[in-house]
Amino acid sequence: MSPDVHAVDPGRCGVISSQVAPRRELILRAAVQQRLLDPDGALLAGFVDFDAVATRVGSLHSAFPSSSQVLHTFAAKANCLVPVLSELRALGMGCEVASPGELAQALAAGFAPEQIVFDSPAKTRAELRHALDLGVAVNADNFQELDRIGEILKARSTPSASRIGIRINPQVGGGSIAAMSTATATSKFGIALDDQGSQERLVRAYRERPYLNWVHTHVGSQGVSLDLIAQGIAKAVAFADGVNAELGRRQVTGIDIGGGLPVNFTSDETAPGFDDYVAALHEHAPALFTGGYDIVTEFGRAVLAKDGFTAAYVEYTKTSGGRRIAITHAGAQVAARTVFMPDSWPLRIGVHDPSGAHKNSEPVVQDVAGPCCFAGDLVATGRELPLLEPGDIVTLLDTGAYYFSTPFHYNSLPEPAVYGVRVDASGDVHFQVLRPAQTIDQLLARHGH
Structure with a gap:
């Protein structure tokens, strides 16, 4: 088991290692430090790694004959x-x-x-x-x-x-x-x-x-x-x-x-x-x-999916029928395809402590649920993951396309902020607001108030 990442392969329900994971952790830690993610306000956000996108677009151009x-x-x-x-x-x-x-x-x-x-x-x-x-x-x-x-x-x-x-x-x-x-x-x-x-x-x-x-x-x-x-x-x-x-x-x-x-x-x-x-x-x-x-x-998907991720706080945890359940702020409103067609669109889930660091505890079978008010609002079911606790952060990987960019407005949940990310040669992380978090006043205006 790799000590630096816990992301589940949906087909095997096991833990996989990744060379990309340290960069995601660097970005997530910086987002917490800069309060782009905050347990008292900014509970959910999307991130697009523009450095990785540039590399991917370059590979697309070079793949076709000159x-x-x-x-x-x-x-x-x-x-x-x-x-x-x-x-x-x-x-x-x-x-x-x-x-x-x-x-x-x-x-x-x-x-x-x-x-x-x-x-x-x-x-x-x-x-x-x-x-x-x-x-x-x-x-x-x-x-x-x-x-x-x-x-x-x-x-x-x-x-x-x-x-x-x-x-x-x-x-x-x-x-x-x-x-x-x-x-x-x-x-x-x-x-x-x-x-x-x-x-x-x-x-x-x-x-x-x-x-x-x-x-x-x-x-x-x-x-x-x-x-x-x-x-x-x-x-x-x-x-x-x-x-x-x-x-x-x-x-x-x-x-x-x-x-x-x-x-x-x-x-x-x-x-x-x-x-x-x-x-x-x-x-x-x-x-x-x-x-x-x-x-x-x-x-579309091939250009952006793998270079974006969603991050959300865990609000509560509980046990029901012997199954551990983590209630998070990422559900159908940012992962509609996965929630409604989980077999076709399974997502890997990263588990992090409140600082953004990967958690390394022994995996426990648990469900990862979203905030929407219907029973099927689950982004992962029966996954072996490090034990989630309130205040932890989950990441939904490979969500740069068709996920946080196209929210589902169930329960009138506000649209989350989305940030572009670049990392300079010194390892400093720089964020660009791509879409600010929707305020409640903006939500009301959108609904006719």
Whole structure:
């Protein structure tokens, strides 16, 4: 057992060691010392390690061949905080958005329109007009949306600068989490490529609309294998090749291959990595890298999940039916996926004393519960962890994406503060407020008072 970390592997309910853990402890201790976490007020907070994010984004850029023209966009849904998006922009990324709110956040973060891709299965006419006026790239989800786009473009006095494409569903199947699988036979997303008559109708759409010059696909993310993702992208490349061959011209010039790299939630290891993803593409879709197509990616979870964590105080502990239970301030409001789908989204839990130091006591089976007023508000059940006591701090690891950045407003619990973190060469920790903690007055205003 490593003396410097206690984080549970959900699959084994054991204790794992980590090289990353000392850095997290350094950050947590500094947060306590600077009273960003405080048992009398700041009971819950999220942290994003910007140094680690920069390294991860660098690995994404270096994984793709330098000979390819690639725009790596960040899926804003994964963490829509404007300062986070601004940081990613500074690291050379674009932004994928799926709502008018996310589009506004991307623009506020400083992304140029040509760096933004607008994906959504339910774009309104007003949203489409706005995107086309700005010059944001648009991926149409269905034939009816294509008709809307055509009507808007016809009414314009000048051409739009937007790159316009069609999202196809390659129908290659699903992974282990149905909700994350977007290329099943009946997926809500895109135009089903293998449905009867679909390919012929798609080719006709490109023929009749010379401004259609992109193809988009996204197979899924967590629970979907790299081979399945690559197979779906291979079908998109083959479709683009077929359109160009059928039309006798290079009309399709770019392929948006989505994102979807799964994240390892069982340890600090990054596996698979972006290089593994690109290797799978080389195996299944080598034509993607021949220089015939520009490429857009849309990674979200893989960029931020492992470089963020949530920290919360333990308020009470008790025993019920022989089971130890720790009541903490981190539950469904910041970990909705884990609470409502614990088998699909298990999280590692770190255990710390009030100073932020890792606790090293003998593991005890216990539940880690949140503050929400329903019985299922548990972030861990039956885990072997060092004994939790009131005033201790728990950390929910790998939560930089889709967790504290997108709170669930159950019980009207205020949104927690979120901090960006950098550590200088001297080991000093510097925090940046990414989102201040919501006050009760702000909460009341949000609810009509």
